[in-house]
Amino acid sequence: MLYLQHFGLREPPFSLTPDTGFFYNTSGHREALEVLRVALRSGEGFIKIIGEVGTGKTLLCRKLLNALEGDTWVTAYLPNPLLGVAELYRALADELGIGLPVKATVNDNLKAINSQLIDLARQGRRVVLCIDEVQVMPEKSLEALRLLSNLETEKRKLLQIVLFAQPELEDRLQQPGLRQLRQRLAFSYRLPPLDHQGVSGYVGHRLLVAGHQGGALFAPGALKLLARGSRGIPRLINILCHKAMLSAYGRGESLIGTRHMLAAIRDTDDAQATVWRDYLPWLYALAALIIGLEISALVYLARGGAS
Missing domain, CATH: 1.10.8.60 (Helicase, Ruva Protein; domain 3)
Known part of the structure; x- marks a missing residue:
């Protein structure tokens, strides 16, 4: 591209596509990643990351998912939050590699997910679900997430859930119907602007x-x-x-x-x-100054004309 040649560039530097290769380790993103690491190591069920539109939540989410690659972690990512309860469970099952019958009920899906999570826990693996743009998720689906967080052994949660959302989620969580979910958010961080x-x-x-x-x-x-x-x-x-x-x-x-x-x-x-x-x-201030000068000039001229 002539544009790139003109400025001596290999690739567009300001693309809107979240690319972890361009990740800039600001203090806000660094603190957010540290909060996520601490929360995940401690085994907390829910973690919330809040940020205004365009503050880099999706990029941070991808950075986290890349950091969790390895034999210890199993990650699932849902970029589309506009899911009903059945769609949510099926999407999570797909991310975990669970084959479900077409006519499987919500209860069947939940049982299959629980069984897979138990198998992964026996292997010493930990499962993290990241969901983007949670502020638009239907209320019933948010409640279904809470039920997923109930899946646990005597020692720890079988599934940890990271919510990435705009500030509107905090208003929604004040609703009486979501108070149980709100109480389970042990860790939270708000991304600041630069x-x-x-x-x-x-x-x-x-x-x-x-x-x-x-x-x-x-x-x-x-x-x-x-x-x-x-x-x-x-x-x-x-x-x-x-x-x-x-x-x-x-x-x-x-x-x-x-x-x-x-x-x-x-x-x-x-x-x-x-x-x-x-x-x-x-x-x-400038307008007030100009008006003041004009009034002073008119007064001066008026006095000069009178004399």
Whole structure:
């Protein structure tokens, strides 16, 4: 691609596809992984990871799944939370390699899962189920997850469940019908956005992974605008950086400056609203100053005319 050649890159640095090869070990993601490791080692049934849209929950989930590869762990991943109870149990059975009859009932599925989990426990293996976007999971399916967490031996849980979700899940868990599930969430972590330094480090890291070996591609002013427009959310950072680089490439320029980043922000509603909101106090102050000067000028002219 000419775009990549222009900036000296091997691959697109700001793709929206979660790629663990581009994983940037921010303090937030590092702390989240540590919480997950501690919780899984302790054998807790439920662990909750909360993050706003675009903060890297899916990437963190994939990083965890990769880290759990080996003879000790068996992992299951459900990217689609919009499942009924029967579909949920069947999806988990498929992940665990259980062949189920087409006409198997919910109870049949649960029995087959329990039997497989017991066999894996006898082999000294531990099973972890990761579910993404849990905030949209039906209430009956959330309750079915709680029932899955009841599967245990005298020593430990047979299944540990990690929930990745947007903040809306916390509101849903306050509902009376989900209080038992809420009480079982022993570990929880909320992913924070990146600060200005974190945004600069994130951009530099992704460019390095993508093959960039030259000088800085983003001017300091552009990075400052990026941090403000993206609010430190990795997905928005990717979108804005990609658009800004396209703007610079279209002009035949190799340094991404403030005008390129402003063009990207103007083309991105979510970022545009953030920047304007940050600048509003200054705009109001400037408007007040201009109005004050105009009033003073009118008063001065009026006095001069009277004399």
